[in-house]
Amino acid sequence: MPDAPPDIRFVAKNMRLDLRLIAEMVAPGARVLDIGCGDGQLIEHLIREKGADARGIEIDMAEATEAVAAGLPVIHGDADADLAHYPDGAFDYVLLSRTLQAVERPREVLRQMLRIGRHAIVSFPNFGHWQLRWQLLVTGRMPDNETWDRKWYETPNIHPCTIRDFFALCEMEGYVVERWLAVDDKGLRSPWKRSPWLANLFGEQGLFLLRKG
Amino acid sequence: MAATGMTQALAPLQPIDHQRAVFADGLALDCGAVVAPLAVAYRTYGKLNAARSNAVLVCHALTGDQYVAETHPLTGKPGWWEAVVGPGKPIDTDRYFVVCANVLGGCMGSSGPPEQMTDSEGRPLGRPWGTDFPNVTIRDMVRAQKRLVDHLGIPRLLAVVGGSMGGMQVLEWAATYPDMVVAAAPIATATYHSAQNIAFHEVGRAAVHGDPDWKGGRYWEDGRIPEKGLSVARMVAHITYLSEAALGRKFGRRLRGASALTFLEDVFEVESYLRYQGSTFVRRFDANSYLTITRAMDYFDLAAEHGGEVAAAFRGSATRFLVASFSSDWLFPTEESRALVRALNAAAANVSFVEIATDKGHDAFLLDEPVFHRALGGFLRGVAAKVGA
Numbered sequence: 001m002p003d004a005p006p007d008i009r010f011v012a013k014n015m016r017l018d019l020r021l022i023a024e025m026v027a028p029g030a031r032v033l034d035i036g037c038g039d040g041q042l043i044e045h046l047i048r049e050k051g052a053d054a055r056g057i058e059i060d061m062a063e064a065t066e067a068v069a070a071g072l073p074v075i076h077g078d079a080d081a082d083l084a085h086y087p088d089g090a091f092d093y094v095l096l097s098r099t100l101q102a103v104e105r106p107r108e109v110l111r112q113m114l115r116i117g118r119h120a121i122v123s124f125p126n127f128g129h130w131q132l133r134w135q136l137l138v139t140g141r142m143p144d145n146e147t148w149d150r151k152w153y154e155t156p157n158i159h160p161c162t163i164r165d166f167f168a169l170c171e172m173e174g175y176v177v178e179r180w181l182a183v184d185d186k187g188l189r190s191p192w193k194r195s196p197w198l199a200n201l202f203g204e205q206g207l208f209l210l211r212k213g
Numbered sequence: 214m215a216a217t218g219m220t221q222a223l224a225p226l227q228p229i230d231h232q233r234a235v236f237a238d239g240l241a242l243d244c245g246a247v248v249a250p251l252a253v254a255y256r257t258y259g260k261l262n263a264a265r266s267n268a269v270l271v272c273h274a275l276t277g278d279q280y281v282a283e284t285h286p287l288t289g290k291p292g293w294w295e296a297v298v299g300p301g302k303p304i305d306t307d308r309y310f311v312v313c314a315n316v317l318g319g320c321m322g323s324s325g326p327p328e329q330m331t332d333s334e335g336r337p338l339g340r341p342w343g344t345d346f347p348n349v350t351i352r353d354m355v356r357a358q359k360r361l362v363d364h365l366g367i368p369r370l371l372a373v374v375g376g377s378m379g380g381m382q383v384l385e386w387a388a389t390y391p392d393m394v395v396a397a398a399p400i401a402t403a404t405y406h407s408a409q410n411i412a413f414h415e416v417g418r419a420a421v422h423g424d425p426d427w428k429g430g431r432y433w434e435d436g437r438i439p440e441k442g443l444s445v446a447r448m449v450a451h452i453t454y455l456s457e458a459a460l461g462r463k464f465g466r467r468l469r470g471a472s473a474l475t476f477l478e479d480v481f482e483v484e485s486y487l488r489y490q491g492s493t494f495v496r497r498f499d500a501n502s503y504l505t506i507t508r509a510m511d512y513f514d515l516a517a518e519h520g521g522e523v524a525a526a527f528r529g530s531a532t533r534f535l536v537a538s539f540s541s542d543w544l545f546p547t548e549e550s551r552a553l554v555r556a557l558n559a560a561a562a563n564v565s566f567v568e569i570a571t572d573k574g575h576d577a578f579l580l581d582e583p584v585f586h587r588a589l590g591g592f593l594r595g596v597a598a599k600v601g602a
Contacts (some may be wrong), residue, residue, distance in 0.1 A: 059569060064566075065588055068566075069592075070589050071595020072565070072595070074566075075566035085558045090561050
């Protein structure tokens, strides 16, 4: 983005890694719905950098209000209840970053995403990462690290899954995985992208670009 | 406290020279009647820019008027939305040209029941309209405002903003003149008036009708007003604007002038407050206008105007919407705003939505609610930046 003014480069540089990777997958000028958009960082980036018609849904009222106060088209709502009200094919991309594991009905949410959007872009923290496996094996306790930092009895992440679980769901639902990648906890693209088995062990996050089969 | 005849009887509203635009050809209403000439009383704040792209129309609620951000000429009190409209405020009069018109059917100078009645040729009949003023709808009010906006030479409104009945007008603006509305902010409102809300209005109207001084609507004949009935109507309505929590916080079960019940002439503070609200209201509002405008609200059903589907009213609209509701508002509850948001989503419209956490009930939209003000101000700045206003 050579033409971007300095403050925008700053924003992009400081944007969460998975958001940056998602932004790279979105074509310029696209119609985008970002589910779980937080304070609207990605939406703002897509509007300013890609000329996208980007909108958002956020379940946390304080975050939604921040986004609206920043002039962004964000509604307070949630993925489980609100997607059903959008018309078919309303968007080119429907995004769900680090939220799939927290919705009540992930399978239905994915179905809705691919009903209202031509493509779905989904990122989630990989529960198959070796550190989690190791912790569970060695300590016999639920994982507790930077990503999975809430106790089992208060975590909003009620549907954790692994990268291989997600591949299996896509196959079951007949979704085409157009692109996928795994990233490590340092935020870099990982070298094991050819192998879902290795990605599932070393990838801290999975990122998928899907369309309906 | 109620007037007991003799000399206390209140006279009709003081005549005030309101700023008005008058349209000789009049306005054809949804009911089939024509009001001619059509008078639209209004106030403006700030300056229209050279591109005429910075005009914001504010729509007032049931008992509001055009005096949004200045001392009211009748009551001497501050404007009803000075928390939101003014220099440096969310609707910033240093940036935007703000217009507010008294609604059709109102009593602050626009055509309405207290104004001079005219015949079908527009000739004055030497008496007020009273209850002969035709039934108006929210859409009629908006059509009257459209005449004013055209008259002021505004090709497109940067935004139309309003709460409660003002929000109904905002929705009607966006549905009826989508190309003229860059952004719309319907606040604490709904796409139709609920059965419960109609019921409360009917209690108020019954109170007016039941006051012998109302005289079938012809109270202007002997210079009195149905003070008791209109005051009761206001008291009932005022309860619906608050919340149980707000009443509890402000008044609780406290007594006026006593620390414990005496079973003699105890007056709870909340009673005294409501009576005061009723008694001041009758000095600034016309009873027949109250009947006309509450009816207009009751008639409002946006879906019914669009084949039974709210989304149909906004399909293909390029207008940007900000929907806002208040958590303790039980007159226009959040669920109704959420239903509006979903209809806008179904229409693929561009919409922002926030529910503001507050215990102040429906009235919250008028009060000091910093989070709401930040959201509204940010929304308008975003829209203005996009169109370069």
